[in-house]
Structures are given as C-alpha cells and as structure tokens.
Amino acid sequence: MNAVGERPSQNYEILPKPSETGEPLGELLEVSMGPQHPSTHGVFRMDVVLDGEKVMKLKPVFGYLHRNHEKIAENISYLGSMPYTDRLDYFCSMTNNWAYALSVEKLAGLAVPERAEYIRVIMAELTRLQNHTCLVGFFAQDMGALGTPLMYAFREREKILDLFESVSGARMMCNYLRFGGVRCDVTPEWLAQAGQLVDGYGRFLDEFETLLSENEILLARSQGVGVLPRELAVNASITGPMLRAAGVNYDVRKVDRYGIYSRFDFKVPLGEHGDVYDRYMIRVLEMRESVKILKQALRDIPSGPVMDPKAKLRGFRPKSGEAYGRIEAPKGELGFYLISDGTANPYRYRVRPPSFINLTILEDMCLGHRIADTVVILGSVDIVLGEVDR
Amino acid sequence: MENPEQIKSRLEAAVPGAKIEILPNDCPAGERPLRVDTAHILAVAKFLRDDPQLRLDFCSNVTGVDWPETELTEKIKVKRVVDGVEKEIEEVKKTVRPGFLEVVYHLYSMELKHGPVVLRQRTANRDAETPAVSLTPVWRGCEFQEREVFDLFGIRLEGHPDLRRILMWDGFKGFPMRKDYVAPDDFEYEPTPHDEVLEQAKKHYPPEVTA
Numbered sequence: 338m339n340a341v342g343e344r345p346s347q348n349y350e351i352l353p354k355p356s357e358t359g360e361p362l363g364e365l366l367e368v369s370m371g372p373q374h375p376s377t378h379g380v381f382r383m384d385v386v387l388d389g390e391k392v393m394k395l396k397p398v399f400g401y402l403h404r405n406h407e408k409i410a411e412n413i414s415y416l417g418s419m420p421y422t423d424r425l426d427y428f429c430s431m432t433n434n435w436a437y438a439l440s441v442e443k444l445a446g447l448a449v450p451e452r453a454e455y456i457r458v459i460m461a462e463l464t465r466l467q468n469h470t471c472l473v474g475f476f477a478q479d480m481g482a483l484g485t486p487l488m489y490a491f492r493e494r495e496k497i498l499d500l501f502e503s504v505s506g507a508r509m510m511c512n513y514l515r516f517g518g519v520r521c522d523v524t525p526e527w528l529a530q531a532g533q534l535v536d537g538y539g540r541f542l543d544e545f546e547t548l549l550s551e552n553e554i555l556l557a558r559s560q561g562v563g564v565l566p567r568e569l570a571v572n573a574s575i576t577g578p579m580l581r582a583a584g585v586n587y588d589v590r591k592v593d594r595y596g597i598y599s600r601f602d603f604k605v606p607l608g609e610h611g612d613v614y615d616r617y618m619i620r621v622l623e624m625r626e627s628v629k630i631l632k633q634a635l636r637d638i639p640s641g642p643v644m645d646p647k648a649k650l651r652g653f654r655p656k657s658g659e660a661y662g663r664i665e666a667p668k669g670e671l672g673f674y675l676i677s678d679g680t681a682n683p684y685r686y687r688v689r690p691p692s693f694i695n696l697t698i699l700e701d702m703c704l705g706h707r708i709a710d711t712v713v714i715l716g717s718v719d720i721v722l723g724e725v726d727r
Numbered sequence: 728m729e730n731p732e733q734i735k736s737r738l739e740a741a742v743p744g745a746k747i748e749i750l751p752n753d754c755p756a757g758e759r760p761l762r763v764d765t766a767h768i769l770a771v772a773k774f775l776r777d778d779p780q781l782r783l784d785f786c787s788n789v790t791g792v793d794w795p796e797t798e799l800t801e802k803i804k805v806k807r808v809v810d811g812v813e814k815e816i817e818e819v820k821k822t823v824r825p826g827f828l829e830v831v832y833h834l835y836s837m838e839l840k841h842g843p844v845v846l847r848q849r850t851a852n853r854d855a856e857t858p859a860v861s862l863t864p865v866w867r868g869c870e871f872q873e874r875e876v877f878d879l880f881g882i883r884l885e886g887h888p889d890l891r892r893i894l895m896w897d898g899f900k901g902f903p904m905r906k907d908y909v910a911p912d913d914f915e916y917e918p919t920p921h922d923e924v925l926e927q928a929k930k931h932y933p934p935e936v937t938a
Contacts, residue, residue: 400894405879405903443756571784571837574868587785587837658754661788661833661843672788674833677754689788689833697871726894 376712379722390707395700402726410686423510426724428468431460432666434514440662440673441516445655447645453518454597455638462627467497468667469620472719479716480558517648535631559613563702563714573698576691577669582608582615589665601630616717654681668692668719692720728841731759742770760845765860768848772865783834786866791880793905796826826853828882861887879904
C-alpha cells in the first residue's frame with residue numbers, strides 16, 4: 338500500500354481533488370487488489386484508490402496470462418487452432434469451438450449436417466448450464482457463503498463434465514467440433530444419460546434458488562449495487578447476461594439465428610434495474626430456458642451423418658477473403674474474425690473476447706461503492722482470465 | 728439493411744469530402760468493408776451511430792491488420808517488335824505496394840438488430856506508433872480494444888482517453904502482432920537439442936577454449 342503521489346508512473350497519477358463543499362477529503366489510499374487475490378477469479382489486478390472504504394478510482398490491470406493466442410494461430414493451420422480455442426474460456430470449450438467453427442464455415446462456405454447441428458446445440462446449452470451454475474456458486478462464495486453453494490454447483494457441473502468426457506475424451510478441453518460438423522457421433526445411451534440430467538436439472542435449480550434467491554444477505558449485498566445504465570451498456574459494447582440484465586433485448590441466438598436456433602421455443606429473460614441482483618437472476622432464468630432448449634433438442638434429434646463430406650481436415654485452404662462469425666457464448670458475444678490469403682494458415686485471426694470487453698465499465702460500476710462491493714460486482718461480470726488475456 | 732453502395736452514397740452526402748472506398752471480399756458470405764480516410768472517420772462514425780435508418784449503436788469488434796510492403800506481380804500483354812515482326816508478348820510487371828496498417832471495426836445495431844457494417848481505416852505507413860483516429864469518443868466499447876491495437880500493432884489512436892499498453896507490460900518494446908516481429912531469443916538449456924533448437928543453442932554455447 339502506498340500513499341497517493343509516491344508512485345512516479347504517469348499512468349497511475351492520481352491527485353486528490355477537493356470536495357465540493359471545500360472540506361478536505363482526507364488522505365486517499367491506493368490499494369493494489371491482486372494479482373493473487375481469492376476474489377479476482379485468476380491473475381487479475383485492480384488498482385483501487387480509496388477514500389476510507391469508498392472507491393474513488395479503479396483501473397483493471399491484466400495480461401498476466403497473455404500468450405498471444407492470435408499470433409500463434411496465424412502461424413499454424415486452421416484446424417491447429419481448434420484445441421487452442423479450448424483454452425480461451427476454459428469453462429466453455431464447446432462454445433469456443435463452435436464460434437471458431439462457425440467463422441471458418443462462413444469463410445469456406447461449408448454446410449453442417451442436421452444431426453451435427455443438434456449435437457452442437459445440445460453441447461452449447463449444456464455448457465451454458467454448467468457455466469452459469471458455477472458462476473452463481475462463485476458469486477455466492479465471493480459474498481462470503483464459503484463452500485456450500487459452490488460445492489452444490491460443482492456437483493452438478495461434474496455431471497455435465499462427465500457427459501463431455503464420455504463424448505470427447507476430455508472434461509474441459511473438449512476439442513470436439515470440426516469445420517463442417519463434429520468429431521464423432523454421440524450414442525443413444527449418451528443421449529439417454531443427457532436426457533436424465535436435463536430432467537433433473539429443474540429440481541436442482543429449484544433447490545439452489547430456495548437457498549439463494551431470497552436470502553437476506555444476498556439481497557442486501559446485491560440489490561442496487563453496481564448499477565449499469567442501459568445506454569452505457571449498449572455504448573460500451575457489453576454483451577451477454579450483463580447486457581440483458583440492463584434491459585436490452587439482444588441475444589445473438591435470436592438476432593442471428595445461427596445454427597438451428599430458430600427452431601426452438603425459448604424466451605430471452607430481461608432485467609429491469611441492471612444491478613448485481615438482476616445479473617444473478619438473469620443467469621438463473623437463462624438456465625431454465627436452456628433446459629427448455631435441451632429438452633426440445635434431445636426430443637427432435639434426427640439420425641444421419643455428423644460431418645459434411647466436402648469438408649477436408651487435411652490440406653484445408655479456404656479461398657482468400659474475410660469473415661466475422663459470432664455466437665452467444667455463456668459470457669457474451671464471442672466472435673472470430675478471419676482473413677484468409679488462400680494459404681493453409683489464416684492471415685489474420687482475431688478473437689472477440691466477451692469478458693475482456695465487459696470489463697470496460699468495471700470502473701463505472703464500482704465508483705462510489707465500498708471496496709467490499711467491488712468483489713461482488715466483479716463476480717457478477719463473470720470473467721475468465723484465459724479469455725481476457727489470451 | 729442497406730448495402731454498402733447505398734451506405735456509401737448517403738455517407739458522401741452527409742460527410743462532405745470523405746473518401747470512401749468499398750473493398751472487395753472474395754468470401755461469398757462475408758461483408759464488403761468500407762474504407763474511410765482517417766481525416767473523416769470520426770464524422771462518418773458519428774453519422775453511422777446516429778442515423779435513424781442505420782443506428783449502428785454497437786461496435787462489436789475492433790482489431791488491427793498488418794500489411795507489410797509487398798511486391799505485386801501483374802502479367803500484361805505488350806506489343807513489341809521482335810526480329811522485324813510485331814508480336815504480342817506477355818510481360819511481368821512488378822510494382823511495390825508500400826506497407827501500411829489497418830484498423831477494422833465491426834458495427835451492429837442493437838436497436839434495429841441488423842449488421843454488420845465493416846469499417847476500416849488505413850495508416851500512412853508502418854512506422855512505430857504511426858497515427859490513426861480513435862473511435863472511443865463515439866463507442867465506449869472501443870476503449871480496451873483500441874488499447875490492445877495500440878499495444879500489439881503499434882498504431883497510435885489519436886483522441887483515445889487512456890492510450891497505454893494493456894496486455895503487455897509498460898516498458899515493453901516492440902509490437903508483437905506485426906508480421907515482422909521477431910520474438911526475443913529466450914533460450915533455455917536443453918540436454919539434447921536438435922534442428923532449429925540446436926541452431927539457437929549453438930549461439931549460447933561458451934566459446935571453445937584452445938590450449
């Protein structure tokens with residue numbers, strides 16, 4: 338901890354301003370929260386300037402996990418980047434695979450067989466379930482509910498990861514999708530197992546909600562905290578549950594209707610206040626909608642091939658051009674921008690990481706709140722540092 | 728949504744003097760980008776955001792692209808007199824395209840739910856910290872992404888409120904996403920080096936001592 342003014346770096350220069358009434362504000366204190374801090378969900382740092390406990394200024398600092406994923410991808414083949422995308426948002430490897438596969442399919446003009454589309458939807462919605470379940474668990478942990486909610490969440494998550502493991506061979510780094518389909522077919526037993534899990538998920542959510550949604554401490558800590566106004570959310574390119582909690586009806590599944598999302602009957606839950614509690618509630622409601630989509634997908638899945646016969650895994654060279662593909666990942670809009678020059682490697686490969694961009698307004702949400710609230714606000718943003726730092 | 732030609736003609740009417748070019752895109756599903764000169768891009772961006780027919784209020788993606796100096800070869804047919812007979816001869820014409828950097832913006836509309844419109848601006852050269860114009864005053868969502876463009880590509884975006892490195896540390900030299908960036912030689916001892924690793928390792932061996 339340093340008193341303000343001792344640090345010479347011009348980037349962090351902070352001058353105490355006199356208050357409007359002319360009263361002295363007292364000494365401002367600069368605290369470096371992180372990078373090793375249990376509440377920052379990874380190696381992430383917040384440079385916070387405090388007046389007592391009140392946050393006067395907050396600058397997120399990250400890049401500790403930076404490995405220049407984009408540069409690596411530009412030096413290897415298109416398919417070679419598929420396993421790397423698993424490591425972006427390591428909670429949701431299936432949706433990362435999908436976003437990348439979708440962009441390459443758009444670039445190369447590949448079609449996806451019917452059965453593979455259904456499998457993709459099932460995988461993406463299972464990913465959304467486990468991501469949101471974990472997030473709620475972590476979020477309760479951040480508020481001091483040590484252990485119990487997180488363990489309940491991880492119990493359910495493990496069941497989904499077991500499903501992923503049995504189909505792709507890995508719990509988290511699935512590397513399951515391919516350009517023009519998926520790597521291997523799912524068995525009828527797998528579908529039955531998934532059906533069982535989905536049928537039981539509503540009960541788990543009821544149990545989880547009974548414990549949390551009307552909990553007095555959760556209400557006190559989250560209602561009216563970290564309010565994100567609607568106009569700022571749109572202007573700052575916020576996407577995903579955070580945007581919808583601010584009341585903006587924008588879900589890429591509904592807007593772009595990528596894959597076969599137009600066939601399913603589901604709603605987009607919207608928040609009213611844009612505070613931390615709304616963000617929590619949106620995630621719970623989204624899980625219930627995901628269960629609905631999963632039930633329909635598991636009911637309607639047809640038989641057939643799972644790979645486009647025209648798709649080549651080796652010697653894959655899309656024609657020159659550029660394409661931007663995006664999907665609604667659990668954390669927000671995940672996009673891949675690709676420029677091809679006709680060779681086997683992409684000329685430009687860009688990831689649009691939702692949790693990186695959602696951090697833009699962290700300072701705006703935290704100003705004026707107490708330092709303990711920044712932990713809760715950051716928890717409600719839902720970041721994964723593998724994706725923020727790339 | 729309007730096609731790039733319509734947008735271009737309306738933009739030229741609304742922002743006098745703006746040089747707008749529609750770039751080709753060979754990918755059939757991809758969008759054709761609009762390239763705007765740096766002097767007018769801020770006014771163009773404001774128009775795109777506020778125009779009631781477009782309302783591109785959501786700047787989804789901002790990124791840089793590096794185009795180093797390249798030699799373009801073009802085959803042209805030339806009429807020449809060879810041995811007293813006029814013949815048509817194919818000749819290879821070589822032109823050098825100077826290098827430049829680009830900043831690409833993907834714009835959508837959350838209100839009208841359409842998009843994307845792809846906007847590009849080009850720098851004059853590939854110097855370190857070559858200037859371009861920041862669109863953060865129009866879309867706040869560009870803030871961190873433009874810092875990333877500055878960090879990794881070395882494009883100084885004028886008008887950005889807080890332009891400093893974001894992923895690399897302060898004091899880092901070089902711009903890693905440029906095509907000519909050479910990674911530092913961070914050699915670690917290996918017991919059995921081979922191929923390129925051996926070549927790299929040889930540079931680090933102590934000089935042989937001759938008695």
